[in-house]
Amino acid sequence: MMLESCSSTNAFVGEQFRADPASWNTLDWAATGDQTSGTGRLGRAWVAPTGTSLALSVFFRVDEPGEIPSHEAAWLSVLCALSLTRTIEELGAASDAARLKWPNDVLLNGKKVAGILAQFHSVLNPREAVASGERETSSGVVVGIGTNISLTHEQLPVRTATSLALEGIEADIDRVCEVFLSHIRSDFEKLKASGYRTSVWLRGAVKEKLSSLGLDVCAELPNGRHVIGECVDLDPDGALIVETADGQSHRISAGDIVHLRRSDGAYA
Ligand SMILES: Nc1ncnc2c1ncn2[C@@H]1O[C@H](COP(=O)(O)OP(=O)(O)OP(=O)(O)O)[C@@H](O)[C@H]1O
Numbered sequence: 001m002m003l004e005s006c007s008s009t010n011a012f013v014g015e016q017f018r019a020d021p022a023s024w025n026t027l028d029w030a031a032t033g034d035q036t037s038g039t040g041r042l043g044r045a046w047v048a049p050t051g052t053s054l055a056l057s058v059f060f061r062v063d064e065p066g067e068i069p070s071h072e073a074a075w076l077s078v079l080c081a082l083s084l085t086r087t088i089e090e091l092g093a094a095s096d097a098a099r100l101k102w103p104n105d106v107l108l109n110g111k112k113v114a115g116i117l118a119q120f121h122s123v124l125n126p127r128e129a130v131a132s133g134e135r136e137t138s139s140g141v142v143v144g145i146g147t148n149i150s151l152t153h154e155q156l157p158v159r160t161a162t163s164l165a166l167e168g169i170e171a172d173i174d175r176v177c178e179v180f181l182s183h184i185r186s187d188f189e190k191l192k193a194s195g196y197r198t199s200v201w202l203r204g205a206v207k208e209k210l211s212s213l214g215l216d217v218c219a220e221l222p223n224g225r226h227v228i229g230e231c232v233d234l235d236p237d238g239a240l241i242v243e244t245a246d247g248q249s250h251r252i253s254a255g256d257i258v259h260l261r262r263s264d265g266a267y268a
Pocket residue numbers: 040041044045046047048105112113115146148156157158160161162258259260261
């Protein structure tokens with residue numbers, strides 16, 4: 001559903017799911033062009049003036065028959081990022097102008113055009129429902145995507161960000177939403193048809209769009225450590241493999257990363 005205004009579409013969907021878990025199905029969504037208190041990764045704020053960006057949250061049920069298992073759920077934000085790159089291409093970007101910046105951003109011409117935040121929810125079902133055969137808990141993942149649509153340089157919070165308009169792509173909020181939803185529906189369907197085996201096509205499709213593969217990167221970890229080396233692969237669990245100069249391979253999982261940059265400081 002498209003909302004007039006909302007504090008955070010991720011919080012909205014999460015709250016609605018927690019209040020009535022049975023009423024939320026995979027690929028249900030909420031969006032707005034006026035998000036007043038958006039959140040980003042690691043508790044950062046996500047900001048955009050009214051009417052300049054699309055805040056969209058898509059819901060996925062997990063761990064139920066026919067639904068994605070929770071051990072594969074980390075791929076959902078990558079799947080949405082992939083669908084967004086396809087969306088941006090359909091809206092007119094040159095092929096390969098839109099790239100995935102692991103683990104959760106989409107870059108357009110090397111600048112951040114969208115950020116993605118996935119949140120996991122698990123709720124206990126009412127006792128009466130469990131007595132009549134319902135599962136004890138219902139779980140789901142909310143993937144929130146903030147896409148900068150018409151922000152100007154002055155409106156963008158950082159110089160490393162951009163908007164579709166600044167890159168020459170004219171599309172309104174409803175159109176971006178509609179095109180994205182059609183891509184995520186078909187991309188999710190492919191993942192589902194593969195039995196949620198991400199190795200069948202998703203990992204390969206993501207690797208093709210990944211901005212950091214083959215680059216020298218600097219990964220900042222929560223303990224302040226830095227891993228500096230060449231980004232050589234995306235492993236079957238979706239972690240990045242960085243090879244340091246001493247020939248050692250380091251596995252960096254999405255939950256661990258504070259910043260991932262190129263060794264020269266630019267976006268990787
Ligand atoms: N509309 C927006 N577009 C881009 N970034 C935004 C926007 N609103 C808030 N931000 C925030 O601005 C900051 C961008 O900073 P920066 O690019 O340094 O970090 P990042 O996107 O987390 O990338 P990295 O993890 O590589 O540092 C992030 O905290 C991001 O969440």
